[in-house]
Amino acid sequence: xxxxxxxxxxxxxxxxxxxxxxxxxxxxxxxxxxxxxxxxxxxxxxxxxxxxxxxxxxxxxxxxxxxxxxxxxxxxxxxxxxxxxxxxxxxxxxxxxxxxxxxxxxxxxxxxxxxxxxxxxxxxxxxxxxxxxxxxxxxxxxxxxxxxxxxxxxxxxxxxxxxxxxxxxxxxxxxxxxxxxxxxxxxxxxxxxxxxxxxxxxxxxxxxxxxxxxxxxxxxxxxxxxxxxxxxxxxxxxxxxxxxxxxxxxxxxxxxxxxxxxxxxxxxxxxxxxxxxxxxxxxxxxxxxxxxxxxxxxxxxxxxxxxxxxxxxxxxxxxxxxxxxxxxxxxxxxxxxxxxxxxxxxxxxxxxxxxxxxxxxxxxxxxxxxxxxxxxxxxxxxxxxxxxxxxxxxxxxxxxxxxxxxxxxxxxxxxxxxxxxxxxxxxxxxxxxxxxxxxxxxxxxxxxxxxxxxxxxxxxxxxxxxxxxxxxxxxxxxxxxxxxxxxxxxxxxxxxxxxxxxxxxxxxxxxxxxxxxxxxxxxxxxxxxxxxxxxxxxx
Amino acid sequence: xxxxxxxxxxxxxxxxxxxxxxxxxxxxxxxxxxxxxxxxxxxxxxxxxxxxxxxxxxxxxxxxxxxxxxxxxxxxxxxxxxxxxxxxxxxxxxxxxxxxxxxxxxxxxxxxxxxxxxxxxxxxxxxxxxxxxxxxxxxxxxxxxxxxxxxxxxxxxxxxxxxxxxxxxxxxxxxxxxxxx
Numbered sequence: 001x002x003x004x005x006x007x008x009x010x011x012x013x014x015x016x017x018x019x020x021x022x023x024x025x026x027x028x029x030x031x032x033x034x035x036x037x038x039x040x041x042x043x044x045x046x047x048x049x050x051x052x053x054x055x056x057x058x059x060x061x062x063x064x065x066x067x068x069x070x071x072x073x074x075x076x077x078x079x080x081x082x083x084x085x086x087x088x089x090x091x092x093x094x095x096x097x098x099x100x101x102x103x104x105x106x107x108x109x110x111x112x113x114x115x116x117x118x119x120x121x122x123x124x125x126x127x128x129x130x131x132x133x134x135x136x137x138x139x140x141x142x143x144x145x146x147x148x149x150x151x152x153x154x155x156x157x158x159x160x161x162x163x164x165x166x167x168x169x170x171x172x173x174x175x176x177x178x179x180x181x182x183x184x185x186x187x188x189x190x191x192x193x194x195x196x197x198x199x200x201x202x203x204x205x206x207x208x209x210x211x212x213x214x215x216x217x218x219x220x221x222x223x224x225x226x227x228x229x230x231x232x233x234x235x236x237x238x239x240x241x242x243x244x245x246x247x248x249x250x251x252x253x254x255x256x257x258x259x260x261x262x263x264x265x266x267x268x269x270x271x272x273x274x275x276x277x278x279x280x281x282x283x284x285x286x287x288x289x290x291x292x293x294x295x296x297x298x299x300x301x302x303x304x305x306x307x308x309x310x311x312x313x314x315x316x317x318x319x320x321x322x323x324x325x326x327x328x329x330x331x332x333x334x335x336x337x338x339x340x341x342x343x344x345x346x347x348x349x350x351x352x353x354x355x356x357x358x359x360x361x362x363x364x365x366x367x368x369x370x371x372x373x374x375x376x377x378x379x380x381x382x383x384x385x386x387x388x389x390x391x392x393x394x395x396x397x398x399x400x401x402x403x404x405x406x407x408x409x410x411x412x413x414x415x416x417x418x419x420x421x422x423x424x425x426x427x428x429x430x431x432x433x434x435x436x437x438x439x440x441x442x443x444x445x446x447x448x449x450x451x452x453x454x455x456x457x458x459x460x461x462x463x464x465x466x467x468x469x470x471x472x473x474x475x476x477x478x479x480x481x482x483x484x485x486x487x488x489x490x491x492x493x494x495x496x497x498x499x500x501x502x503x504x505x506x507x508x509x510x511x512x513x514x515x516x517x518x519x520x521x522x523x524x525x526x527x528x529x530x531x532x533x534x535x536x537x538x539x
Numbered sequence: 540x541x542x543x544x545x546x547x548x549x550x551x552x553x554x555x556x557x558x559x560x561x562x563x564x565x566x567x568x569x570x571x572x573x574x575x576x577x578x579x580x581x582x583x584x585x586x587x588x589x590x591x592x593x594x595x596x597x598x599x600x601x602x603x604x605x606x607x608x609x610x611x612x613x614x615x616x617x618x619x620x621x622x623x624x625x626x627x628x629x630x631x632x633x634x635x636x637x638x639x640x641x642x643x644x645x646x647x648x649x650x651x652x653x654x655x656x657x658x659x660x661x662x663x664x665x666x667x668x669x670x671x672x673x674x675x676x677x678x679x680x681x682x683x684x685x686x687x688x689x690x691x692x693x694x695x696x697x698x699x700x701x702x703x704x705x706x707x708x709x710x711x712x713x714x715x716x717x718x719x720x
């Protein structure tokens with residue numbers, strides 16, 4: 001009898017502690033059915049950053065308070081978007097560390113620190129990490145020095161370690177990988193170092209490379225090579241530095257590509273420079289490109305198109321369509337048919353002075369070159385060098401049909417210089433892009449949360465903020481949008497109206513994407529400020 | 540040059556922009572006045588009421604202990620004549636950026652009180668002002684009826700009343716201040 005009592009007690013305790021469960025592909029594919037978890041970087045394969053949780057609502061959000069906090073072990077600024085699986089939270093720390101945490105109490109469970117060469121200084125990017133992927137019994141990490149590492153989800157023990165790229169060629173990685181059916185897809189950064197962009201796919205079991213698709217030609221006979229004058233594709237660019245999306249039914253991967261190289265001096269690379277500043281759709285099994293859409297042909301302002309593509313279904317023109325929406329760094333909001341790449345809609349979502357508009361196929365009608373091209377003395381153009389949006393994620397609610405984006409208003413005086421590219425040996429060429437820009441600062445730069453009608457881009461409401469915020473957005477079934485301003489005020493808005501409902505100053509800038517999860521039926525909201533991860537709940 | 544991993548892209552470009560402005564300020568020019576006489580001009584005009592040099596002086600305006608390291612004589616000369624035209628950055632709050640330090644802001648509360656002060660800090664929800672005595676005033680924006688920025692205005696007086704030689708001497712004195720930060 002006594003033994004039976006202990007057995008019951010032990011069973012009860014087991015239910016209260018976090019459990020390391022398997023995460024097969026089917027769970028990832030149907031992640032919307034388990035809103036208590038946050039299983040992929042973007043919350044689901046469509047990168048919607050929509051949480052189905054609804055305990056926290058406009059009526060009670062004013063009672064939100066800090067449940068627990070976790071401070072970085074190694075310092076730096078946290079930009080990670082956590083993954084939460086059945087009570088375990090996986091978060092990354094600069095430059096490429098991973099910590100597993102009990103999501104109910106905040107207690108660390110294990111910590112992994114990869115061996116990154118101390119002398120490695122990536123060109124043109126901040127050495128941080130934005131998250132991991134999970135699949136089956138493993139956690140997948142891409143490191144700043146270009147390794148893809150599979151960790152045992154229960155212990156953090158390394159199961160395999162594969163090289164994605166050679167850091168001596170300018171490559172560096174900050175993104176979270178994307179886990180699909182038996183495969184791990186990951187891109188690369190390094191566009192300012194002249195790295196040749198590509199997307200690669202590894203076998204999740206053993207780390208074997210399955211396919212690798214370049215975004216910029218490698219030889220004159222490659223597709224798109226005729227859009228680079230005089231073989232200038234050799235300078236590279238088109239990196240794939242932010243996590244993409246996936247449609248399991250179409251079996252297509254969607255990934256944004258970055259600037260052509262050199263960035264700000266396009267004289268030596270006349271032409272459209274395919275497939276830079278584009279959204280590419282690749283067959284997940286082969287890596288073969290099914291379609292592409294280039295947002296900014298012959299780009300010269302460093303407006304990468306690496307922003308997260310958000311997948312959603314809606315009726316357009318009386319027809320149900322599979323859509324992909326992308327708020328671009330160039331200040332236009334685009335809606336495409338994600339099966340074909342057909343352009344459907346494109347409108348500015350922030351101030352821009354570089355294009356008169358878009359033509360019927362979505363190609364920009366640029367202003368005169370003298371007004372917009374970088375010059376020795378500086379040419380003032382909106383948006384700024386960091387763009388109307390950068391790496392942070394917008395979100396989409398299937399309940400409101402709105403697309404929520406943190407939109408930056410600002411300009412830069414774009415400067416043209418002499419590019420110093422050295423194909424295949426570009427390490428050490430700081431800003432190797434032949435110029436740069438003096439950005440607006442202080443009160444001349446603002447960011448504002450804007451709710452756009454997802455199918456048209458029409459502005460429904462706006463939440464004005466002070467300063468230059470680098471925070472993504474989260475929308476919940478409870479009817480709330482979460483984000484933060486530049487000073488570090490983490491806040492909640494009414495998702496329907498934009499009404500400001502709650503805020504709390506976290507004491508440092510917030511440079512991450514908020515997420516939400518639940519443990520034992522209690523909803524939590526997560527974001528980080530400075531070097532601290534904050535987790536909020538109702539009392 | 541050492542790596543700048545502690546700076547994000549934006550900060551790097553702001554540093555570059557600042558370095559470029561140094562040449563525009565005439566950073567290589569020497570002051571033509573007499574620094575010793577300039578100290579007397581400084582003392583006679585009550586500059587120390589608002590500015591500190593070393594351990595002496597007030598705290599409403601920027602500290603001048605090492606102003607000669609960061610500002611060229613031409614900038615100092617022009618600034619003394621028209622202090623509202625090119626206000627200094629508030630380096631204690633770098634996120635405020637260039638040309639927004641010491642901004643005067645006039646606020647009116649919903650219950651009808653009003654004040655004008657130097658903006659010390661502002662975010663989406665709050666604003667903190669300081670008056671010339673150094674007293675701080677903290678407001679919730681939700682309780683304010685109006686918030687009016689006054690770019691170009693400043694509590695610092697214009698010294699157009701100084702003779703040309705006194706002005707040159709004062710500039711020479713300020714340019715000579717290169718003490719510890």
